[in-house]
Amino acid sequence: MKAFPDKYDAKAAEAALNARWADEKAFQWDPGAPADSDYVIDTPPPTVSGALHIGHVYSYTQADITARYMRMSGRNVLYPIGWDDNGLPTERLVEKVKKVRGGTMAREDFVALCKDVIPEYEQQFRDLFTRLALSVDWSREYQTISDESRTISQMSFLDLYHKGLLERRLEPSLWDPADRTALAQAEVEEIEREGKLNEIPFQIEGGGEPAVIATTRPELIGGCGALMIHPEHPRAQELVGKRAVSPLYNVPVPIIADEAVDPEKGTGMVMCCTFGDIQDINWWRAHRLPLRIVIDRAGKMVDQLEIGTDDWPSLNLEEARETIAALAGLKAAKAKEAILEILKEKGLLLAQKTTHQVVPVAERSGAPLEIIVTPQWFIKTLEFKDQILEKANEITWRPAYMKQRLESWVEGLKWDWLISRQRHFGVPLPVWYSKRAGEEGKMITPTADQLPVDPMTDLPEGYEAHEVEPERDVMDTWATSSVSPQLNTRAINEDYALDIDSHRRQFPMALRPQAHEIIRTWAFYTIVKALHHQNTVPWTNIAISGWCLAGDGSKMSKSKGNVVDPIKLLDQYGVDAVRFWTGTSRLGQDTALSENTLKQGKRVVNKLWNATKLAHMALKAADEAGALNPTTAREDIDSGAISHPLDQWLLGRLAETVKAATESFESYEYANAQRVIEDFFWRTYCDNYLEIVKRRTRFEGAPSPEDVSACLTLWHATDTIVRLYAPFTPYVTDSLYDVLYGDQDGAAATVHARGQWPKAQDQAEPGVNRAEGEAFTQILAAARKVKSEAQVSMKTPASTLTVVGDHDLSALIGETVEDLLAVTNAETAQTGDAPADAKAAGSPDERFTVALQLQPQEK
């Protein structure tokens, strides 16, 4: 046992222990351990976008608390770490740092800049995660853009492509005109705003009352292919079968009845354009309407419409051309204003109503989305909804109700998963298109052993550069991060593998920790990939963390100015205290950053230190007297070495705590574990037991058997408490562990090593001497209350302590009267009637009344 250091310096401990853990490779996965002891975690690779926020601290600590417990409990934990360092957020960061725009430069040049900028920002994460004491295996660090990740990601592509689950299709898809790329359904957000619902007349061919449609997007009139009306609409009979003529463009379009038109909305008639929304696509397909594109990839009005042809006739071509010219090149929003002006001038804007509008926008850029027809790559999901839901059911969701988010997402899917992006920095789609005579447009893919490839610079085997056209698109980062388990197990399946043995052993994984806002992306996509590649689940458990909110329960955001800098927080409270705060949070639930709880964390660290310091004095003395030879609590009780009833009681309570904490951890309820540990440590151990045991720890020379009993108990309690707190407050516990074990041969170097969690079979009998211990603490509390009410010091001596009434004291509290006298500073104890000059108080459970004859204190 080492000497006890004077003071605990959290910052110094953080630095020293990190160095030691790295040195000893304390958190490396052990390939030599049996496979059934593996516990593999699919760690979220944080997006390299330049932002460190408190949410990182919060959610990664939640995962680490569980990881540390799992390792201590004996599992062979593989806890990798990676960085998601390609895709739009990373492009944005690089553009900001380097003051460039990716779209205006050659791809290679931009990628070179990315590779230049990224390392610094990954180092920020590395520093933060190290300081946070994430017990990740740093030898398993990966990047989603590395050669190996690109290989695995392209393997995933090839497997799905050859299975027919991934295909290139020319069809309408969601388009972000600001970033000029296609998007997946999951990247759509909605904003609410005031809009204008415009009523505009369409003349009826052959005369008659015009059909008035209502639209919020008049700029799309040029793309109108039909006028839709509900079959029950009063004018349906009259109009269906006739043709309406679009204003300004004068294009005759069929009037079609369709149940999907809401007769209550607007005028009950609506134009179908290519494309205003998803309903337009449905009508376009169902009624085989013409494709009339009026908005380009930049979200601007096309200036050369092929209007005036047989397929796209106009009854007044001159006016149509004037309209086209007037709008040419304007962005959709400007074009809307312009066309409304024209309509107004010509008396064609019959009414305009303000309406509450929900507009789909791109999550990243915030730009309103367009639907545009472009060739894109899709992974099939729509026809697999049932299988996806089945797999979701095979996974244990923690908390269980979070599964419903995935279910409602899957049920609402409208698009296959679009993975191609018209961007610059991502994993390339491994495809070429042949230009050879006779096979023009044929898709050529590499073989697995040629990966990774960049079709822009590499060539397919047997082809010359002039014979192929490279695919220029890159994959969305989700297409790669959705194989994060496989990036770590190093294979997609039996057919596509870098290391099939590790994949067979480690896949599916044990745990995916992640936040709830990416259920519809990361969790969903990862499940889809595992289904398509191997018809399995990617992991058996998914633990969903909530958000970290500001102290007042509101969302943290830059605009509100309530963002907390994680580094400052760690400096102010110490990592252990911040982790303690995280440890009070529950999975799935948002947690407000609480100064109280952070302070409480600091108190716990301090209390752990001081309680151990007190115990250490006695332990050290007993050790030097050669009297401290602990085995396990159970054996020391069985052998008679721990003989005192209150020692056994304490260890019995400790055993109950170990049991409850273990059960909580096994069901991923670490907050409950922390609470029961805290309750035992502070209330039972510090407030009561440490006070009670002082009498038997201040021995001179050789300790008596009951002193030895006390010291052995202190040893087991201290040792076990340090282990119980270890997953939560790794620095102070490992510092204390080092004091207890640092110079012992054969002891593990760190409390965080595999197998260090207290074992049930080593504990005392849970609940042993519970009745005596409780009676004792109740009587003690009553005695304290007497002194508190008398407003005297707890040390005030009493000549007698009376447990009022007909009690058998030794039956109640065992042979512990001497302890009771010492801890209450009383001379004698008795039962029966209270002396006339005694002051009395009841115990908290009202079972006892305790009277003390207090002796006047001399100053």
Next chain:
RNA sequence: GGGCGCGUAGCUCAGUUGGUUAGAGCACUACGUUGACAUCGUAGGGGUCACAAGUUCGAAUCUUGUCGCGCCCACCA
């Protein structure tokens, strides 16, 4: 519109399968404290468990409904 979560002390939250008198920390009040700890201790005050009805010997807990907050999904002319 459908669904999920939450609503318990002034604040932040716990409350296991229904079971004596609903708990903790912070805050508040009083008192105490020269050897583990003022980052402390002891005691105290403070709750119609959102509301209503029901089931039950018994409800914070189960059922139904209402209200409020947050979120997910859908609609979106």
